Amino acid sequence: MANDAVAANAFRVAPAEPADRDDPIRAVLAAYTRDLIAAVDDTLADFLATEVAALTRIDAAMGGFAATAGECVLAGGKRVRPTFAYWGWRGVIGNEEPLPPVLPALSALELLHTFALVHDDVMDASATRRGRPTAHVAVAAQHAAAGHRGDPERFGEAVAVLIGDLCMVWADRLLAQATVAPARLLDVRRCYDQMRVETVAGQYLDVLGESDSVNWSVDRALRVARYKTASYTVQRPLLFGACLAGAEPEAPLSTAYSRYGLAVGEAFQLRDDLLGVYGDPETTGKPAGDDLRIGKPTTLLMLARQLATPAQRGALEGAGDGTDERETARLAELVADTGAVARVERMIDDRVAEALAALDSAPIEETARTALTGLATAATHRRS
Template structure:
């Protein structure tokens, strides 16, 4: 199955699942309509990488092309929706995928209706609840995917571990931002648990477990998936500072305003002069950082060699993943697809 076909079938499975849930919510109250509209808008975007890796983990382990695996893989998009909604609340992000973040949508609804009370608090509360709903629905969609009980039982342990790891990674990310002095090592720990495992390794493991993978196949998928997941997040860190807003769907330098203690920032601080480090620490995390301030910090990151060092790391992790994939005991169709996904995950502009 081609990447474009996987995406199409995942989109269809997601739409069908949400449409099945819609009447029950609207029976409770028409006031839940904005919740569904916010979810529809969020699910309308995204790269569908996690479902694609899950599908090819299944195929790599010998699974056949059956509808149940698409629905199981598509459930990861509801888990991702939950993570994004909560992440945007914690980061006070204004946009997601080129449109207002969920908590900003509900904040705007509060203001438009002229309701009393704190619009921002209402927005955050509503977003947290929608994120929780997406988390619950991710499990429901997985359990009703159509695969047999034995397959789902094999996958459930991986699914549970994946959800635990991403929440722990999110906490570590928040902790590093609070402490304000992440090293490359601590930033990489956040990358591993918040992104690398969650985005690539565990979706591969989920698909493989559902298919009853041999231990050597699972180990090979780790050898490929974990370094590729790190490279994916490092590319995301670069885009968070240097990406084109028209491509990324977020304002230029948004990660700098949010004060994200990324590997890119840690590499820059390691190489910075005292004056450069002081400027970077002083302006990082300033929510009022303007375009000139963003340019100043970008210049520091480039001149210290932080950007070049991060690009070198991306290249090394990709090479490690490619070498592991070349030696993996999987059939050629899965190998080709995973090789293409490696390029899509690490050379993207969004």
């Protein structure tokens, strides 16, 4: 859809397609932001075509590398971060302002997300993402098929790191294409930089936790959720959108966005913890049980250890020590038996209630309030 048509539409509420009913978040995204997602995808495709062509002129091999990076960006995804940023913007500015001036900024968040995903997959040694081989696995397979020298896995990991780095640079370049006042863009950039710093902080704590899981805790697992996921998935995108609209960081609406975003973002990660153990691989696009297989100290696993009997705790502390598929399935049952799954479900519900309470008192445009209310539930009660 052309950008002018998107702007004129102003993303009015429309009913979800029947095919979306089995996936709550897709249904809500379809209902409120179908045209936004199409516009973001078009913006990314146009931007990437130009960037890939420029790198191809350096060397044909560079063109192939850049094209692989572009495929990582465009290969599925719900565009959650641009969606929250959009409603953060609309909640301040209303429904009349055209979208095209800020569309590059919203779309840049998806490039930042790809950077984080590709690097995260290398760190976690994940084999699949969105139902496809992860970047490092796909590149390793290409290396082996071509008969090149060296270790294919090492080559794949090295190239995936570079893909992530390139996506980070691309995000900066696309953000700079937003046509807003320079002073406002500087404020947006400050918000964006804080989001990136917090993402790295959360990722470091995530890596540290895997190497020191015996000394980890529920509080530290929640801190990882806050900085690795909540910040750059919901909280900062909302504030990023508010900055694009000219809102001050201390404004009441910004405060409400921060409260809402932290609560929904933490609940989003808690749902990921559950899906990482009990999700359907056909829906999530990732094998079930990966977190237990590597002994990742998620809030779910930390709660299970806290609630477990001595015998159960002994079994749970062995998670990650060469755990095979059968043992992973047994550990998943054990985690549920401790009551940790039910506790995490309550924590998700409590955070959604906190988010909705933040919206109740917020001076926000009403369509944005309705959309964010639906997204709070959809983003935290999804199947993928």
